[in-house]
Amino acid sequence: MNIRFTEHPPTDPLQEGRDAQARSAAILAADAFPPYEATLTVDYRSAGRTLVVGSAEQALPWADRLAASLPVTVLLLDQQDTLPSRPYPVHVARAVALAGWLGAFEARWQAPGQPAGQGRYDLVLDLAPSRLIPSHQRPHGYYAPGYDDAARLEAVEAMREMVGEFEKPKYFAYKERSCAHGRNGQKGCSACIEICSAQAIAGDGDRIKVNPYLCAGCGACSTVCPTGAISYAYPPAALTGRRMQAALRAFREAGGAEPVFLLHDPEQGAALLGQLGEAVPGRIIPLALQHTASTGIDVWLAAVAYGAAGVAVLMTGHEAPQYVAALDRQLEIAQAVLDGLGYQGPHVQLLRVGAAEELALALRHAPRGQVPAEPAVFHLANDKRNTLDYALAHLHLHAPRRPDQVALPAGAPFGALEVDRKACSLCMSCVGACPASALQDGQGAPLLRFIEQNCVQCGLCASTCPEDAITLVPRLSFQETRKGAVVLNESQPFHCIRCDKPFGTLQMVENMLGRLAAHPAFSGHLDRLRMCGDCRVIDMMEPAGEMRVTALKRD
Template sequence: MNIRFDEGQGSDPLQDQRDALARAAALDAAQALSDPEVLDSVSYRSQGNTLVAGFAADALPLADRLAQALPVTVLLLDGDVANVTRAYPVHTARAIALTGWLGAFEARWQASGQDAQEARFDLVLDLCPARLLASHQRPHGYFAPGASDTGRNAAVADMLEMVGEFEKPKYFAYKERLCAHSRNTRSGCNACIDICSAKAIQGAGEKIQVNPYLCAGCGACTTVCPSGALGYAYPPATHTGRRLKAALRAYLDAGGSDPVILFHDTGDGAALALQAQDAPQAIPGRVIPLPLYHTASTGIDVWLAALAYGARGITVLMTGTEAPQYAQALGQQMTIAQTVLAGLGYAGPHFQLLRASSPEELVVALRHAPRGQVPQQTATFNLAQDKRNTLDYALDHLHRHAPGQPQHVALPAGAPFGFVAIDKDKCSLCMACVGACPAGALQDGQGLPQLRFIEKNCVQCSLCVTTCPEHALALEPRMSFADTRNQAVVLNETRPFHCIRCDKPFGTLQMIENMLSRLSGHAAFADNLDRIRMCGDCRVVDMLQDQQEAKVTQLRRT
């Protein structure tokens, strides 16, 4: 948690009252916007076919209740099923494997001394000591309530209602051409795979594959995706931007000061924020709570845009129910964003990753909500659906009005922005890195022996580094504000090498020198090194003109 105490903060009760009134205007403005339309959805179909797994004492009573309305199968981890008399199938299972989602679960089990069995189910009630599905985010239709009677009763009640057809938004959009996962068997970015708490994302060759049935819509994958290949489709970033912009404009127009955006989820976070507003020592009036479907769904692009709109700080509330990797990812994003702002000369801090489980904790922490320095002039741009475009708008505004005007700001290792440094003595301009770059940051010379680089496009995926056969490249994380960041600059160039027979350019001087060094001992070239100095066409002609190599032997019948 980033906490800074400002002397006098909250010491002006009249201003806090004005801020509270301005906050009410901000919330009204945000709520006045209609919900976005669902453009694409995912459908489930359940006939209620239910699997109950666990020890007999736990599983059978609940199975009896479910069996009054649903078809049930029970897998027992203990006991002799010969002594169990039920109207539904009961099996002994020493090992159980489970995959799937609502309407499409596949279970495989084996009892001692028996062949493996398998079956499909629509719903699963997991009462095993160790959950059958270990993912933090559980798929729809899968219930693992633990030992609590309250939780088990609630699970049974929910399962009885899960028969029929169901629909949810398709939360993500995927642009394969931007994906930096892999190239030519080289591994690049795995950020989305590593952070997904639903285990919905996996590698599929050079791309990734997202299972829309498992996706829970947390948006964490879109937050950590460096290239924008994964985008948050519902609710879209443009809708979040409109709410953010409307709330801050209304707050400032109503006379509020030093606004802080409190992002929280629509579940536990929303309940906690509401309780804190009604507490005796309520949260400061300058704190504007804005709900998100999930707090992991926004990152550096939205946060910096909020500061450009006039927010003095961003607080993200986590209640402890989130996957642990989410907090780590958001913390890393905040470190990058704060480093950029500090490099521009803005006094901070501007960000607060807040963990609270009670209204009292939340109130105390928000008294120290960030009050960082931001531009006096608020921005007018709108958030784009493409995160990199939004980031460009926000950075341009923040840099234009910054106390400092640096050309570059160094970033922590692993940041998805930066430069590619090159060792010109090693580089042969083979262009292998150009073929590996998924973002178009590295480009050839359009017919000239040049390697060019557009820094704005670079996502620091390292595919160019791992592909380079000469080990001539290295990543340099930084944020560039130079005029050339959107332009193709020459990283390396050399004179073209011309064929010694026809004078046609076909390579670079250094490439030919490297080939001469490496192939001088090869049988095909040992006595004909000049062939390496020839283009492909002339090399073939030279080989055919050599009578020793092209000699035809007559065959005679014996």
């Protein structure tokens, strides 16, 4: 286990009884909401065409079983002097590449002395020594049961039922305009790509693309997305928030104290809880999620604002390693905010347990964090940044300490920027790169403005800046100035020495003079760098030594 324990006073038996009754009321209130029905679905079609891959000893007996009800093709990975006689196609493969999902698998293979082979299949039984699709979350229709005969039999029986038309929810929503993945060819945030255990997300230029057929519905991408460009839609955060509010209201009204939400998955986590039975402390309110990686700082901080003394996330060891690492970072950010505001904690825990007795011990040490004097009444928004604004405003309003700002760990989705004014030429490249409208130009004036509330610390501005003049400063500001535009840098406009039109800043022109003085196009003609683009072209095209008439600037 990796749990941050805090010593608590002995449990009052009377209060424990009240808490147990209050928990029952809370569970009823949370479960009163009808099951969420997805409005968008992803459809699969399978005719049962099955590919079995493995050695002859491993693959052929199971292929024989499947061939009784499904059209089968076998790829043998060991060398065969003569191909086994079977009523279905059998090939020898030295190397196999496989990709796809239920109804749309594509396989390519090479065999000694044979032309490359390929085929399309609806189902795959992978009995190779190493899985052909290594992603933690396996595609629908792909079965890799390992060497256990019981698991193989279970897979074969499941495959026989995978013929027909199937559907699943579309688990995500994506708003391209607020995505911080990239701008103008510069790489920014790739958090969703890195965390996806199904390899369903990939870069697509300055944006991302999500393959809905591979998406497994974990919601981890929405948890780590700093802008909320990708959000979880099954169920949406707003419904999770309403369930939490209803549960806490019922818990308080029934006399419960210091409630803690235990977020768990509906399978392994629910099974562990079932083994504990009545041993679960009364103040623990279980809340099943489609996946425990689908919530992060927005939901956790909102829960504390609603009056939850803590949030415990149950991880049973079946989760992808990157999920645990991401939730650890989310925990660090959330606790830094609460600690900075003076709320005694801890408030959030990751419970990494694999046995019922470990879970029982962890729940006895569940958080008893300090909460606001008044529970918040706002509702979770499907827009992550809006939820965070509401939660943080309420927590700050009722905080034991009310600092102007709280320092946050690197990678937090809040912060400011430091600009080296001597290096910054006010070229405004950073403004064009910012996906959150945190950086703005001066609308004709040579100045750079910044709205801290909008900044998601994606780093696109810093990577785009040709002068390396921008540094990220992760922090959470509670000053009123965070909502308005403040000037990070400004300069006097520079006027063309020929037509007097303003075309840049004094700093920009000085930088060009320093860098381009030795360039063949400007050597001996440095005045061209002090001209606007139009006048520079005219000056370069005029014959040398020809008399010209130039408009004189008046003082």
